[in-house]
Amino acid sequence: AQSVTQLGSHVSVSEGALVLLRCNYSSSVPPYLFWYVQYPNQGLQLLLKYTTGATLVKGINGFEAEFKKSETSFHLTKPSAHMSDAAEYFCAVTVRSSNTGKLIFGQGTTLQVKP
Amino acid sequence: EAGVTQFPSHSVIEKGQTVTLRCDPISGHDNLYWYRRVMGKEIKFLLHFVKESKQDESGMPNNRFLAERTGGTYSTLKVQPAELEDSGVYFCASSQVSDSEAFFGQGTRLTVV
Numbered sequence: 236a237q238s239v240t241q242l243g244s245h246v247s248v249s250e251g252a253l254v255l256l257r258c259n260y261s262s263s264v265p266p267y268l269f270w271y272v273q274y275p276n277q278g279l280q281l282l283l284k285y286t287t288g289a290t291l292v293k294g295i296n297g298f299e300a301e302f303k304k305s306e307t308s309f310h311l312t313k314p315s316a317h318m319s320d321a322a323e324y325f326c327a328v329t330v331r332s333s334n335t336g337k338l339i340f341g342q343g344t345t346l347q348v349k350p
Numbered sequence: 351e352a353g354v355t356q357f358p359s360h361s362v363i364e365k366g367q368t369v370t371l372r373c374d375p376i377s378g379h380d381n382l383y384w385y386r387r388v389m390g391k392e393i394k395f396l397l398h399f400v401k402e403s404k405q406d407e408s409g410m411p412n413n414r415f416l417a418e419r420t421g422g423t424y425s426t427l428k429v430q431p432a433e434l435e436d437s438g439v440y441f442c443a444s445s446q447v448s449d450s451e452a453f454f455g456q457g458t459r460l461t462v463v
Contacts (some may be wrong), residue, residue: 249397267449278354279393279441280456323395329449336381336448337406341392 237262237328249349254345256344261307266321267326268309269338270300273289279325285309321348323330325348352376356442356453362461368430371458375424381405382425383445383452384417388438393413396440400448410438432462 242257260266266284271279283294290302296319300311307325323345327338355374363369375382384396396415397407401422412415414433419425429436439459443452 271454276456278456281445281451282452284451293437336445336452337383337395337398337409337448338385338387338452339395342392 237266237330237339239326239339239341241324241344243344244342244345245345247347247349248316248335250313250318253318254311254316254346255345256307256311256324256326258300258311258341259307260309260326260328261329262328264330266328266330268300268302269329270294270298270309270311271320271325272323272338273325273343279331282311282324316346316348318348318350323347354442354444354453354460356440356455358458359456360459362463364430365462366431367407368428369460371427371429371431371442371460372438373425373427373442373444373455375442376453379446379453380422380446380451381445381448381452383418383443384425384427385441385443386437386438387441387457393441396427398448405448429460432460436448436460437462 238261240259269284270282282293285292285302293299298313326341357372369411382399387393395409399419416428439457441457443454445452
């Protein structure tokens with residue numbers, strides 16, 4: 236069975252500071268990993284994904300994440316937070332080569348950016 | 351190109367009533383998914399359609415929930431009768447193939463009072 240744990244339901248940073256949102260996963264088979272973002276009153280938008288290949292993945296809006304198999308982690312980072320980054324972020328996992336693309340989500344982390 | 355569209359955006363109903371949620375996927379997307387987020391909890395998978403067929407309905411909570419996708423286009427999710435614990439945000443997503451990016455709708459917020 237697969238599971239995802241996001242450490243910290245709320246993270247607060249100052250504008251310009253480093254953003255670090257933590258995600259650990261559990262999977263008995265090689266996973267595909269995702270980060271989604273939900274802005275207020277909008278649907279989930281894909282930020283980035285890891286499938287195979289390079290373990291450092293770059294996404295939209297300056298975000299990136301690194302797949303670390305030994306640590307079963309897929310933390311999301313951004314060097315400098317912007318006010319527009321305030322949103323809820325979800326880490327998710329799915330099984331490679333499955334006939335279903337169903338996602339297993341973490342609990343979500345709300346990012347607050349202070350001026 | 352239109353994204354995934356869900357109707358209604360909000361619904362407030364009384365316990366025991368019936369509610370039907372609708373999802374229009376992106377045109378040409380054979381895969382359609384329903385997810386639900388109960389307040390304070392994670393987003394959970396409900397079911398997956400490939401065209402009009404149910405590929406995986408392992409996440410459906412009980413037989414008060416019925417999902418259909420007649421003709422392989424839009425999908426409906428009916429809750430009958432609704433219970434208080436059914437309150438939450440229901441998301442729909444679609445993708446071209448099962449392991450490609452899933453695009454999400456804005457969700458339907460269901461409140462059962």
